[in-house]
Amino acid sequence: MTDNKILEIITQAGKPLSFREISDSLSLKSSERKKLKTILKHLITEGKILRNRKGLYLPVKEVKLVAGYFEAHRNGYGFLIPDSPSENDVFIPPHATMGAMNGDRVIVRIEHRRKREGRIVRILERATKKIIGTIEKIGPILTLQPRKKFFNQQIVIKPSEIKVSEGDLVLAEITHFPSGNKPPLAKVVKIFEKPKSPKEDIEILLYEYDLPRKFSANTLIFSKKIADRGVLKGNTKNRIDLRNLITVTIDGENAKDFDDAISIKKSKKGFILWVHIADVSHYVKWNSLIDEEARTRATSVYLPDRVIPMLPPELSENLCSLLPKTPRLTFTVEMHFNNSGERVETLFYPSIIQTAERMTYTSVKKILLDKDKDETKRYKNLVSHFEKMAELCDILKNRRQKRGSLDFDLPEPEVLLDIKGDPLAIIKAERNLAHFIIEEFMIAANEAVAEFLFENKIPCLYRVHEEPEANKINYLTKIIRNLGILKGELKPKEFHEFLGIIKGTPQEEIVNYLILRSLKQARYSPENVGHFGLASQCYTHFTSPIRRYPDLIVHRILKEFLTKGKLSKEKIKELNEILPDLAVHCSKKERQADEVERESVQIMRVWFMKDRVGEEFEGKVTMVTSEGLRVRLEDYYIEGFLHLSHMTDDFYQFDENRYCLIGLRRKRKFTIGTSVSVRLCKVNIEDREIIFDLL
Numbered sequence: 001m002t003d004n005k006i007l008e009i010i011t012q013a014g015k016p017l018s019f020r021e022i023s024d025s026l027s028l029k030s031s032e033r034k035k036l037k038t039i040l041k042h043l044i045t046e047g048k049i050l051r052n053r054k055g056l057y058l059p060v061k062e063v064k065l066v067a068g069y070f071e072a073h074r075n076g077y078g079f080l081i082p083d084s085p086s087e088n089d090v091f092i093p094p095h096a097t098m099g100a101m102n103g104d105r106v107i108v109r110i111e112h113r114r115k116r117e118g119r120i121v122r123i124l125e126r127a128t129k130k131i132i133g134t135i136e137k138i139g140p141i142l143t144l145q146p147r148k149k150f151f152n153q154q155i156v157i158k159p160s161e162i163k164v165s166e167g168d169l170v171l172a173e174i175t176h177f178p179s180g181n182k183p184p185l186a187k188v189v190k191i192f193e194k195p196k197s198p199k200e201d202i203e204i205l206l207y208e209y210d211l212p213r214k215f216s217a218n219t220l221i222f223s224k225k226i227a228d229r230g231v232l233k234g235n236t237k238n239r240i241d242l243r244n245l246i247t248v249t250i251d252g253e254n255a256k257d258f259d260d261a262i263s264i265k266k267s268k269k270g271f272i273l274w275v276h277i278a279d280v281s282h283y284v285k286w287n288s289l290i291d292e293e294a295r296t297r298a299t300s301v302y303l304p305d306r307v308i309p310m311l312p313p314e315l316s317e318n319l320c321s322l323l324p325k326t327p328r329l330t331f332t333v334e335m336h337f338n339n340s341g342e343r344v345e346t347l348f349y350p351s352i353i354q355t356a357e358r359m360t361y362t363s364v365k366k367i368l369l370d371k372d373k374d375e376t377k378r379y380k381n382l383v384s385h386f387e388k389m390a391e392l393c394d395i396l397k398n399r400r401q402k403r404g405s406l407d408f409d410l411p412e413p414e415v416l417l418d419i420k421g422d423p424l425a426i427i428k429a430e431r432n433l434a435h436f437i438i439e440e441f442m443i444a445a446n447e448a449v450a451e452f453l454f455e456n457k458i459p460c461l462y463r464v465h466e467e468p469e470a471n472k473i474n475y476l477t478k479i480i481r482n483l484g485i486l487k488g489e490l491k492p493k494e495f496h497e498f499l500g501i502i503k504g505t506p507q508e509e510i511v512n513y514l515i516l517r518s519l520k521q522a523r524y525s526p527e528n529v530g531h532f533g534l535a536s537q538c539y540t541h542f543t544s545p546i547r548r549y550p551d552l553i554v555h556r557i558l559k560e561f562l563t564k565g566k567l568s569k570e571k572i573k574e575l576n577e578i579l580p581d582l583a584v585h586c587s588k589k590e591r592q593a594d595e596v597e598r599e600s601v602q603i604m605r606v607w608f609m610k611d612r613v614g615e616e617f618e619g620k621v622t623m624v625t626s627e628g629l630r631v632r633l634e635d636y637y638i639e640g641f642l643h644l645s646h647m648t649d650d651f652y653q654f655d656e657n658r659y660c661l662i663g664l665r666r667k668r669k670f671t672i673g674t675s676v677s678v679r680l681c682k683v684n685i686e687d688r689e690i691i692f693d694l695l
Helices: 003-012 019-025 030-045 198-208 217-228 289-297 313-319 361-368 373-378 383-402 433-455 470-482 492-502 508-518 549-564 569-609
Strands: 049-051 057-059 065-072 078-082 090-092 105-112 117-125 130-138 141-146 155-157 169-176 185-192 248-251 260-266 270-278 301-303 306-308 327-338 343-354 357-360 412-417 423-429 462-464 523-525 616-625 628-633 639-643 652-655 660-663 675-684 689-694
Touching: 003 019, 003 030, 003 057, 003 569, 019 030, 030 049, 030 117, 065 090, 065 117, 090 105, 130 155, 130 185, 130 198, 155 169, 169 198, 185 198, 198 569, 217 289, 217 313, 248 361, 248 433, 260 383, 260 433, 270 343, 270 383, 270 433, 289 549, 289 569, 301 569, 327 383, 327 433, 327 549, 343 433, 343 549, 357 361, 361 373, 361 383, 361 433, 383 433, 412 569, 423 569, 433 462, 433 549, 470 508, 492 508, 508 616, 523 569, 549 569, 569 675, 569 689, 628 675, 639 675
Parallel strands: 090 117, 155 185, 248 357, 639 689
Antiparallel strands: 049 057, 065 078, 065 105, 078 090, 105 117, 130 141, 130 169, 141 155, 169 185, 248 260, 260 270, 270 327, 301 306, 327 343, 412 423, 462 523, 616 628, 616 675, 628 639, 652 660, 675 689
């Protein structure tokens, strides 16, 4: 009796079933019915079945219901992000949210299929149990004003042992969630002192997202025991020894967890590329103590001043990390390419390597692009290898782009810190040829693994990315037309060609951002629907098992298949049961990590700007709304908001069709990409906001 068997019975019945009907169909004894109740409850929690008001069970798909996560907006409405990659997002109007909060797992009934609009009918799981905010007083009642803007409900504070005052910044635990006209209730569990530094502010952020600050004592003890055994002791059997193969890692200057290393050879027929990935699965077994904690975390979180790792440091920075000139256990993908970049042969095997050097992106760039004499001399034995890597990278990249892959070469913020951890500057982190080499080689390895598992019909966690929805394409087309760089329609399959047309123009970066915003977010799924952004029919994540749990899952599946030659029916059944839940969990944790990383950078931005009030800057408009403009500065990679009330030279009106603000008297126009001079008006540390005046 399994989840899949029960789901099959309910789905094939053609009508709602009672508990007794399900039990009788399985000929269960009274002692076995308790397990059936547990399975039914789990299927309801996972959004696969529903129990109606008469107590009958029916499949969600049969009643125009969709399960997924609720993405709330500050104005009260929101969107359902479905679990299934084959489903489009569903708009939920304010009156149909049923009190759901951002991130809640819900079931939605589709009420307007053409408009893709629905109503939440069941909240399966609450995502937020603790909230950070400021205490406000309304008469005798204390309320909480949450820091997160998408909480648009008033939260009433219950009396507790912790005494609070108006204006206090607190951590509150929700005791009663909103229902009907009743607001949510919460009790204060911690009062924060107002942060005196960005480091203290980020500490509060960790509470805000309920992120772990340390590993459990048992996990640390267990990981130390594993590390103390060493690498080579009894671990070289059934591994190909590649220690004599010239191998390097290429990472950022501050990296400590080295997941991947690469080797290359060239012949008349083409190239042989070895991608060696840390063999984390050798040390972290299914359902072990470390595995359970890694699964809960699901990903490492990278903040400007710290890393919250998925694995304990004994593993992530030592035993599993591919440290320089040190023997390490790896899982190798050996790929043979012809001279046109077609992969003609692929081998997968456990291996042992020893890297020749720990290279950085900066150092490899100096050798390949800057032709730096000192750097070239220092690594003279490796220069020819880097040149071959660059050659193959160029071939693979061109081949990938020809098939329609989208390359958003957009700068990301890099926070430079002083000794105290305060921001010295926030700049654009430019990517160079060395980044592209690693990126191309990892994409190649991930595709090779995904295709192998898919062709052998092995259950797997795929990295999927669906095509953007029609309404977003229409909106995108309208905006780009208004920029004067598009005349006709813009279809998803034409994105790549259009990005090539505008490359090198002043609008390039803005259009890149606009197209990126129109795309769906990539996620994990046991169902392979391809990867739109990479124009890949089959893709997975395999190359970062130290910092991503899905990669570790894929390692285990591939290794077991290679070792045994096949997976047992029991193993396939088990994977089919657990992979959907793991896909949802890992996707959710990835989204949370992205949010935390963005918020942490914003914290650094406001602390960096707080003493610059009154200073004048040049910038560009990155977003236009009916409320004002979002402006990014030229000198620093910092964005702020220019509200209509701070644009005092005219009365401005939002033209939705032309996607711009236009002055009624002087006809001055602001749209995406418009250069603008601003003065820093205000920095709100608490709300993490930067406000500009128009000059």
